[in-house]
Amino acid sequence: MSAVRCVDLCKTYRQGDQDIKALDHVSIDIAKGQFVCLSAPSGGGKTTLLNAIGGLDIPDSGEVYIAGERIDNLNKGELADIRLKQIGFVFQAYNLIPVLSARENVEFVMQVQGVPSAERIKKSTAILKEVGLEGLEDRRPAEMSGGQQQRVAVARAVASRPALVLADEPTANLDSKTADELMALFTELNEHHNTTFVIATHDQRVMTYAGRLIRMLDGRIVDDINQRAA
């Protein structure tokens, strides 16, 4: 069964008197455990596609399936449940909750899921250590650098071990060493827990980690390479 399947997705934005096709008949099928990189120039439709896959935004037409379940016709509450249980998000802007500390941000999803506190603390401690934020657990977002906030956002996305991680430019604010560490973490999760990754990026190095590289341009898929097989 596919982890993600999109059939003929279209999404048009109106800007002034111009129609912008952010998604132009996009169909993809991502198998469980795949590590996919989505690459496109700025404005190419990466974020729009990730949002459609995550049920954050409803496409104008087409169908989206997550783990075999059709989600583009669900209501807001049902979509929220799907995201809560199956998907980890890293947003393009790190989007942390300002009133919560790094640890509380990481625990947030688990807390809403109802994970008991002992387990939450164990998991959040471990994951924050892995992204190199040991000792910064109690800082609020405003007290951290952009790169640190980004790593909190990554930790939050993967802490609850979702089956699918959607990451939008996760390395944008990181130096190459930290970026490599992050990708190592992703690869490890992918290999050991069979987590499916879809990562939108400009970053050439990130693309080298990917098993599959999908290139987009103006809302269309122009290239789809299976790198591992190659």
Next chain:
Amino acid sequence: MNIVFRLAWRNLWRHPRRTWLTTGAMVFSNILLVFMISLQFGMYGLMIDNALQVFTGHVQVQASGYNEDKKMRQTVPDIIPLANSIRTTLNSETVAARGWAFALASSEDRSFGIGIYGVEPEFEAQVSNIPGLVSDGRYLETDNAAEIVVGSVLARNLHVKVGDELTLLGSGLDGSFAAAVVNIVGIFDSGVNDIDRNIAEIPLRLFQETFFMEGGGHQIVVVGDGLEAVPAIRSTVQSMLPDDSDLVVLDWDEIQPGLKQAIQADMSSSFFMYLVLVILVSFSVLNTQLMSVLERTREFGIVMALGLRPGRLGRLVLLETAMMGLIGAILGAAAGGLLTSWFTSHGLAFPGMDEMAARFNLPARMYPEVNVLTLSAGPAVVFVFTMLAAIYPALRLRWQNPVDAMRVA
């Protein structure tokens, strides 16, 4: 701690000044409400006490129908023994028998039609404040002495003073001619013109002889330990009356129905004022919560994107409001209670109130009455309206799309 609860609490203190301003509005209005309502209840209590302590008392035994018609022949037979036995049963001195008749009172040069009460000199002071209001001379002392006390205005109108004689002319129980000559021993001044001009009191036994009452009278007045005691007294007295008797036991509200109506009218007019106050406060809450929801649009987008259902987010806003409302209610009730209690023990006087008070026969100081009801009524209503005001901001979230929300800077 529950995550929604924790978020709500943190969010509340994100803009402490704004939260305190809104909470302050609630506290202020709650203090005002507690104080005003307590004052009002204190005033009602006072109004009732004042009105009842002149003649009415809390409970009266009368012949049935007497309350409406006031006919001379609607008597309570053997009234003095009955009053005695009520006194014994209730183990209370605050029971007194009376008769009531119209008569023409004549001095040497003038005559006026007045109402005459026949009273038990020994007990009347326990149920009425008239004996204590004698400003000249003394009150009645002996059971059947030919003595009378008259109101100050009546004394002036009749051109009489203490020591002068009055002639009373009227008709007796059987319709025959009734007359007595009595000595003025005291003049009372209640401050209420109607009473001071139209009322005189003589001993009950003299009254019975003069008006051929054959041991009867018209009312037995009982005063209890506050209005709360009225139903119990009433049923005790009721059970003492023989089954075949034509007597009824009435409470103060039946004897003086205007009193409760006046209070109710006053209450509904002040209710309107309170409502305006409460609505103003709710608008300030609506404004605050709407602002705080709007400025957090992006954040709400994030938590929705992470998988928090919009409904739960709505509850978050309601919870924040409830916390704020609870702080406002508790602080307001506490501060209002303290302030009001201070006035309860020290009394409250407005400039110019002496004059007003004298005119309406009220004491010069007001004592608000603090109780559970006066403490909680205002804050509870403010709380409910506060929650109502948060419903719209909370519901707005349901229509919010996470992506649009996150795009907001």
